[in-house]
Amino acid sequence: MSDPRLALNFCGLAFASPLVLLSGCVGFGEEYTRVQGFSNRDCGAVCLKGTTGTARLGNRPHRVYETSQGMLNAIGLQNPGVDYVIQQILPTLDFSETRFIANVSGSTLEEYHEVTRKFDDSPIDAIEINISCPNVREGGVAFGNDPAMSARVVAACRNATDKPLITKLSPNQTDIADNARRCLEAGSDAFAVINTLMGMAIDIESRRPHIGNNQGGLSGPAIKPIALLKCHQVYQVTKNHQIPIIGQGGICTAEDALEFLLAGASAIGIGTALFYDPLVLPGINQGILDYCERHHIDHFSQLIGQLQHY
Amino acid sequence: MPQPTQRDTLVVEQARILAHDAFDGAQYILRVQAPLQAARARPGQFVHLRVAPQLPLRRPLSIMRTSARAGWLEFLYKAVGEGTRLLARRPVGDTLDMLGPVGKPFQIRQPRPVLIGGGVGMPPMIFLAESMRRGPQQPLVILGSEVPFPFQARPSQIIIPGIPSAVIGAMPLLEDWGIASRLASLQAYPGCFQGYVTQLVQHWLDALTPEQRQEVGLYACGPEPMLQAVVRLAADYQLPVQVSLEEYMACATGGCAGCAVPVHHAAGVSMQRVCVDGPVFDGYTIYPEMACNTDSISSEYS
Ligand SMILES: Cc1cc2nc3c(=O)[nH]c(=O)nc-3n(C[C@H](O)[C@H](O)[C@H](O)COP(=O)(O)O)c2cc1C
Ligand code: FES
Numbered sequence: 001m002s003d004p005r006l007a008l009n010f011c012g013l014a015f016a017s018p019l020v021l022l023s024g025c026v027g028f029g030e031e032y033t034r035v036q037g038f039s040n041r042d043c044g045a046v047c048l049k050g051t052t053g054t055a056r057l058g059n060r061p062h063r064v065y066e067t068s069q070g071m072l073n074a075i076g077l078q079n080p081g082v083d084y085v086i087q088q089i090l091p092t093l094d095f096s097e098t099r100f101i102a103n104v105s106g107s108t109l110e111e112y113h114e115v116t117r118k119f120d121d122s123p124i125d126a127i128e129i130n131i132s133c134p135n136v137r138e139g140g141v142a143f144g145n146d147p148a149m150s151a152r153v154v155a156a157c158r159n160a161t162d163k164p165l166i167t168k169l170s171p172n173q174t175d176i177a178d179n180a181r182r183c184l185e186a187g188s189d190a191f192a193v194i195n196t197l198m199g200m201a202i203d204i205e206s207r208r209p210h211i212g213n214n215q216g217g218l219s220g221p222a223i224k225p226i227a228l229l230k231c232h233q234v235y236q237v238t239k240n241h242q243i244p245i246i247g248q249g250g251i252c253t254a255e256d257a258l259e260f261l262l263a264g265a266s267a268i269g270i271g272t273a274l275f276y277d278p279l280v281l282p283g284i285n286q287g288i289l290d291y292c293e294r295h296h297i298d299h300f301s302q303l304i305g306q307l308q309h310y
Numbered sequence: 311m312p313q314p315t316q317r318d319t320l321v322v323e324q325a326r327i328l329a330h331d332a333f334d335g336a337q338y339i340l341r342v343q344a345p346l347q348a349a350r351a352r353p354g355q356f357v358h359l360r361v362a363p364q365l366p367l368r369r370p371l372s373i374m375r376t377s378a379r380a381g382w383l384e385f386l387y388k389a390v391g392e393g394t395r396l397l398a399r400r401p402v403g404d405t406l407d408m409l410g411p412v413g414k415p416f417q418i419r420q421p422r423p424v425l426i427g428g429g430v431g432m433p434p435m436i437f438l439a440e441s442m443r444r445g446p447q448q449p450l451v452i453l454g455s456e457v458p459f460p461f462q463a464r465p466s467q468i469i470i471p472g473i474p475s476a477v478i479g480a481m482p483l484l485e486d487w488g489i490a491s492r493l494a495s496l497q498a499y500p501g502c503f504q505g506y507v508t509q510l511v512q513h514w515l516d517a518l519t520p521e522q523r524q525e526v527g528l529y530a531c532g533p534e535p536m537l538q539a540v541v542r543l544a545a546d547y548q549l550p551v552q553v554s555l556e557e558y559m560a561c562a563t564g565g566c567a568g569c570a571v572p573v574h575h576a577a578g579v580s581m582q583r584v585c586v587d588g589p590v591f592d593g594y595t596i597y598p599e600m601a602c603n604t605d606s607i608s609s610e611y612s
Contacts, residue, residue, distance in 0.1 A: 024566065024567075025561070025565055025566055026565045027564055027565045027566075027567070030315045030317075031561075031563050031564040031565040031586075032561075032563050032565055033315050033316045033317050033318070034317045034318070034319050034320045034563050034564065034586070035318070035320045035321070035322065035409070035563060036318040036319075036320065036321045036322075037321075037322065039316070049567070057572075057579065057580070057581050058567065058570065058581055060572075061557055061558070061569075061570070061571055062557065062558045063558070063567070063568045063569070063570065064558050064559065064560040064566065064568030064569070065558060066365060066367040066393075069366075071367055071560060073560070073566070073568060075566070075567050075568065075570075078567050078570060078581050092315065093315070094315045220366075221366075272560075274561065274565070275367060275368070275560045275561045275565075275566065276360075276366040276367065276368070277322075277407070278320075278322065278409060278561075278563060279322055
């Protein structure tokens with residue numbers, strides 16, 4: 001898919017489409033190319049799995065469970081560590097097809113800084129800071145739910161790179177707009193809104209949680225209305241600063257994507273929807289184009305933030 | 311230059327239901343038309359399908375039989391959870407959104423493979439047996455079930471040394487293919503061995519010469535306690551063993567790590583994805599505790 005009406009300049013990076021494949025849903029970038037008819041060319045960028053300073057095994061099974069119109073996951077940031085990712089995985093990625101974004105996590109400020117610094121010295125196109133992972137004991141959402149701490153993580157990463165820096169915000173907090181404001185001041189170039197919401201599901205026969213980690217992160221259509229509002233709230237903070245938002249949370253169709261664009265997102269994250277339908281991307285791209293045509297719009301970006309309040 | 315990364319091993323097809331039959335114990339045999347996957351599928355692989363629109367996350371289902379020529383695949387499943395119950399209601403003529411074939415197939419390395427299937431673990435064993443129909447191996451298939459088998463057991467014409475003489479019940483399909491099979495259950499089903507599948511295999515192993523025993527390999531799919539017992543049996547007789555695992559899945563393409571299980575190697579533990587690194591694994595790497603000598607463990611703690 002390369003239609004000039006969908007092309008996007010995202011923090012200086014050329015995205016062929018506003019669609020971004022979300023961290024944790026597409027492994028380290030090429031897993032979905034197992035599927036005939038799927039192509040990384042159909043999206044503007046691919047976010048790699050959350051990466052930490054050293055390898056992590058992640059959580060015990062079960063790690064995923066379907067709930068009404070959504071799913072819980074508690075992977076626990078399983079990853080081979082930043083050095084392995086840079087040395088063994090990045091050279092296998094086809095950068096001619098799309099942009100690749102690293103997703104950085106850590107238990108300490110130092111770890112966030114160090115992982116970001118290593119990615120800065122790699123071919124990766126941009127860096128997303130995950131301060132909103134609900135499935136690890138330290139770091140993750142524990143940082144992301146505290147605006148002052150969030151800003152310190154962003155500052156530590158900002159210190160380590162000149163590449164575009166995207167902060168992925170947690171919906172599990174009282175005032176996401178305040179958090180966004182602090183992260184913006186600390187040097188974030190963009191935002192990803194939202195990560196998963198914490199949730200649980202119980203097997204009433206065994207009286208145990210379905211998820212090995214007891215609780216997990218909820219994603220999919222069930223969280224879309226929440227994600228849309230949070231995205232719009234963050235947009236109120238970013239709109240005068242030319243800071244783009246990757247809207248995400250339950251987006252499955254072109255209509256969902258258009259809602260997020262109107263609410264203020266510049267790019268559209270696709271995660272759980274790929275599990276439902278690995279060939280979902282072309283239809284969303286086409287649906288956005290059809291809408292533009294129907295409304296006599298030359299370029300999709302003219303829709304960003306065009307929500308009319310009552 | 312990077313290697314070409316597009317792999318194209320999986321396809322999505324709208325699979326039309328050709329037959330869907332119910333059996334005792336909420337068991338169903340489903341046959342669908344999906345020519346691309348029928349042509350590619352290998353024993354041990356599975357498909358990932360949307361059972362109903364209201365459950366958009368797909369469910370994995372192991373493949374029992376295929377006809378590459380006629381373009382169909384067949385599955386056996388038990389309606390146990392919400393997903394399989396919804397699937398059971400889909401009538402002939404409906405289409406199912408189906409991704410596959412997923413996973414690494416079994417690798418037959420021994421001339422005397424023993425295929426052990428328990429409950430809904432039977433399908434991959436039947437597929438594996440069919441693949442050896444005209445091959446050089448002499449497979450033996452042992453099936454276990456605690457609900458009536460989803461076929462009418464037939465007295466076997468094939469004599470299997472070591473198997474108790476009253477145990478004559480065989481699966482007709484396998485019998486027609488000339489493949490030796492026997493059935494086991496804790497229930498007293500006529501002609502079936504009353505006991506565990508592993509006990510029946512043990513009878514057979516004990517009747518072999520040491521040379522014959524060196525040619526045996528175990529292949530198993532079924533509930534976890536059965537797989538553990540199979541690995542214990544393999545360890546006792548020092549046989550190679552491959553097991554096929556089940557785990558909750560989201561993507562079935564290797565993208566989410568949602569299906570990862572601990573795999574034990576000399577170097578330590580790694581988490582491997584059942585969907586693309588499995589579902590078939592070396593049994594000793596999954597249940598290393600079954601390979602330990604229990605005598606030495608108990609003496610250590612006494
Ligand atoms: C299985 C799974 C694993 C995830 N892993 C990560 C991760 O490693 N880092 C991260 O920032 N977000 C992770 N997420 C969150 C997603 O990137 C995304 O923000 C969230 O799922 C909402 O979008 P969706 O409803 O379209 O899936 C994960 C989500 C899922 C479902
Ligand atoms: S189900 Fe996603 S990696 Fe296996």
